[in-house]
Every structure is written in structure tokens, then in C-alpha cells.
Amino acid sequence: MMWILFVASLGTNYKAMKAMQFNNAAEQIKNGLSDGAITVQTLENLAYNSEMCVLIQNRFGDTIYSFDMMAGKCLIHNTNTFALLAYRQNAIESPDGIYYTEIPNRRFNITTMLYVTIIGDRTNPDGFLFLNTSLEPLESSERIIVTQVMLIGILLLILGIGISYILARLIEAPITRIIKSAEILGSGDFNVQFDGHGYAETEILAETLEYSAKEIAKVDTLKRDLIANVSHDLRTPLTMIKAYAEMVRDLSGDNPKKRAEHINVIIDESDRLSDLVNDILDLSKLESGSQKLKLTEFDIVEHIRTLMGRYKLLSEKNGYKFIVSMPEKFMITADIIKLDQVLYNLINNAVNYTGESKEVYICVMPESENKARVEITDTGRGIKEEDLATIFERYYRTEKAKREVIGTGLGLSIVKEIMKLHGFKYGVMSEVGVGSTFWFEVERKTES
Numbered sequence: 001m002m003w004i005l006f007v008a009s010l011g012t013n014y015k016a017m018k019a020m021q022f023n024n025a026a027e028q029i030k031n032g033l034s035d036g037a038i039t040v041q042t043l044e045n046l047a048y049n050s051e052m053c054v055l056i057q058n059r060f061g062d063t064i065y066s067f068d069m070m071a072g073k074c075l076i077h078n079t080n081t082f083a084l085l086a087y088r089q090n091a092i093e094s095p096d097g098i099y100y101t102e103i104p105n106r107r108f109n110i111t112t113m114l115y116v117t118i119i120g121d122r123t124n125p126d127g128f129l130f131l132n133t134s135l136e137p138l139e140s141s142e143r144i145i146v147t148q149v150m151l152i153g154i155l156l157l158i159l160g161i162g163i164s165y166i167l168a169r170l171i172e173a174p175i176t177r178i179i180k181s182a183e184i185l186g187s188g189d190f191n192v193q194f195d196g197h198g199y200a201e202t203e204i205l206a207e208t209l210e211y212s213a214k215e216i217a218k219v220d221t222l223k224r225d226l227i228a229n230v231s232h233d234l235r236t237p238l239t240m241i242k243a244y245a246e247m248v249r250d251l252s253g254d255n256p257k258k259r260a261e262h263i264n265v266i267i268d269e270s271d272r273l274s275d276l277v278n279d280i281l282d283l284s285k286l287e288s289g290s291q292k293l294k295l296t297e298f299d300i301v302e303h304i305r306t307l308m309g310r311y312k313l314l315s316e317k318n319g320y321k322f323i324v325s326m327p328e329k330f331m332i333t334a335d336i337i338k339l340d341q342v343l344y345n346l347i348n349n350a351v352n353y354t355g356e357s358k359e360v361y362i363c364v365m366p367e368s369e370n371k372a373r374v375e376i377t378d379t380g381r382g383i384k385e386e387d388l389a390t391i392f393e394r395y396y397r398t399e400k401a402k403r404e405v406i407g408t409g410l411g412l413s414i415v416k417e418i419m420k421l422h423g424f425k426y427g428v429m430s431e432v433g434v435g436s437t438f439w440f441e442v443e444r445k446t447e448s
Contacts, residue, residue, distance in 0.1 A: 015113070015135075019100060022115040022131050025050050026098075029129055030119055043067060053077060055130035056119075061085070064127065075105055075112045076130045088128050091116040102135070111135045174202040182209065190217035234276065237269040244269075280410065282341070286417035293335040293421060300372070300442060301326045301364055303336070307343055308362065311351075319358050320351060326364040330372050332442045338418045345411035346376040346438045354378035355435065370444040377437040383430035391428055392416040415440075 032038025196206030
């Protein structure tokens, strides 16, 4: 491309520069003649430095100054008077008083550049200035330069291909290493190391892939735990149902009292199994985004008071103490069924993990005119600080209290998804040996 552009523009650029050189020389000569500052030595130096022939005639055609730079090959020094008169007439008739052309000199088989301009007023000229140079050096030089540039271009092309190959190999090396590591990652080895040293971009890519590998490893671990926990939680009630069904069949079928006890166990375990399946389905719908909210306006204080009535039997039978602290009224807009799931999960969680005092605190605290904070607090062992970040993950459980903890392990995950769906803030505070507080914020209904 460089060679083609050079060849195409060399001759044109040279002629344009030569024409500009003629213009500058002509202006210098005319200015010198008008103020009398030019000398023969100045004219010769100008003609020599510009490699051109110079001829100055007065208005009558008499020669005032002549310089033949081309040693007899100059057009203006080897032409007849009629031709010079024709050139002068062309200059007079031109719009700017300048006649410029390229004329083949057949006598010497060369092409010459001719420049004629008027000295003085074009309507009554004082004389004429003729400038002439040969283009023959350009043509011979062009052949040499074109050949040289072509050779240089070929060498540069070969060098460029070599450098490109080396650079491509250098750039390819870290990418190839990353690809091989990615293939290992795809086979299930999450401990693979990504080596992207060499370039900032590949190093960033390697760091990103290593982070992704760690996160995928967490997901894989969570998946295995999920399968293990679901299998365990499904197997336990199914085993109980089968065992008590066999007892009814073989032992207590004719004993109404024993049969009723065994059937109640079967019903309880069936309910537990149903709860687990429902929780899995609810969490799946929430995480997929297919679950839609049915917003209604209600008083959360009155709703919690009504809900706590359902824990009366648990309080009387097992000695649990529910301490409630709430304002008189606080209207909110939310999905009442989904909010019930949140409250049941958090209260049941507090019941499962509270301390020997069996105290559970339910508190609604207005934080501003339009916002309130709901807190459910237990007095259990608390949660270690390093576990707080994962407490809302699926099937996460802290160390169990002394009594058996009943639940699917999906409750806090469901709480998280419902809070996200409402756009409510939520969180947990805990101190080991003191207890834990799960909280979420609700907003007052804005009057329209």
C-alpha cells in the first residue's frame, strides 16, 4: 500500500512543488526589478539553486537577462521568436497573467516545464519573465526511488509478518493457558489455578475466572448439601409414616386408642412432609420471579396480635413466653399472605433456638412517620459473626439447641426472597451467648 501510494503521488507532488518554486522565484525577481534591488549575481544564484533557466525580455522582445542552466537543452533558449511571442500572448490572455505548461522537447527527447509571467501592468507590460526546467531528472529519479521503496516495502513486510507472528504467540500464550484451565474447570475441578501473567487484560480475566471458580464451587457445595438435606428431610417423615402405618396394620388396628395415636403421628409427619414440599415450591417460585405480590392495605400491629393468638397453645403447653411490644396502630401496604410466611418463619425460628427461659420478643418500633421496624428476638446461643453473612442461604442452620429443631431449613431463604420482592430492608443481629434478633422494615401506607 505504501509503495502504491508513493508511486501514484510522487510525480504529481514533485510537479506541484516545482510550480510553487517557480511562483516564488518569479515574485522575487519581479519585486527585485521593480525596486532595483536585484543584481546579476542574485539572478544567477536563484537560477542555479532552483535548477532553472531564466530569460527576461522587455516589452519589445529584447533580451535583458539570460541564464541557460541546462547547457543548451533549455527550451526558451532553443526556440524561435514566434514561439516566444506565442508564450507571451498566452500569459497576457490568462486571468492571472501567468502561463504554465509542460512541453516535450523533441530535439533532446525530454519534457520541460515552462513558466511565463508579465512584468508590470498586464495591459501595458514592461516585460516578460520566462522560467524553464527539465523534468528528466524526476523521471530517472522516480524509477530509482520506486525500486528502492519497493525493496524496502518487501523487507518491511517480511519484518512485519515476523514481528506479528512473535506478538501473536506472546498474546496467545496466556490465553491458551486460561483456555486449558477453563477446560479443567468445566470437568468439575474447582481448585484449578488460572495463569494470565503477561498482559494486564489476561491477568484481569484470570482473576475473574478464579473468582468465578470459587463461586461455582460454593454453588456446587450448596447443591450437594441441598440434595443431602432434602433427601434427609424427605426420608425422615416417610420412614415415620411407613413405620406407624405398619404398626396400625400389625399391632394397633383393633385397639382404638393406640390406633388413634399412631394415625395422629402419620398425619403429623404427612403435614411435615407437605410443609417441606410447599417450602421448596414457594422458594423456587420466588427465586424464578414468577411469584407476584397481591398488595393490600392492613394494620400490621393488629395483624401480629391476631397471629400471636395461634401460639397460645404452645405457650400454655410448653411454657414459651411471647413478649410483645407494639404501638397502637401502623398501616402498611404488603402481600398479607407472604408477610404471614415471613412472620411465621421468624417466630418459629426464634421458638426453635431460644434459650432455657423460652422467651421470644416481638417488637414493632416506628422509626419515622412512614417507616417501622419489626424485630423478633430469641435468647438462645446466638450466631457466630462469620456465619451471619450466610444465615439467609438455603438449608443453613447454626448449631442446634438442646431440644430438637424442627423445620425445613428453607425458612430464612423464603424470608429473604419475600423481602426482596417487597423491596423491604431486612437483616440479623446476634451476640454469642445472648441471642439473635431478626428484623425487617415496613413502610406506612401513603395517603393518595
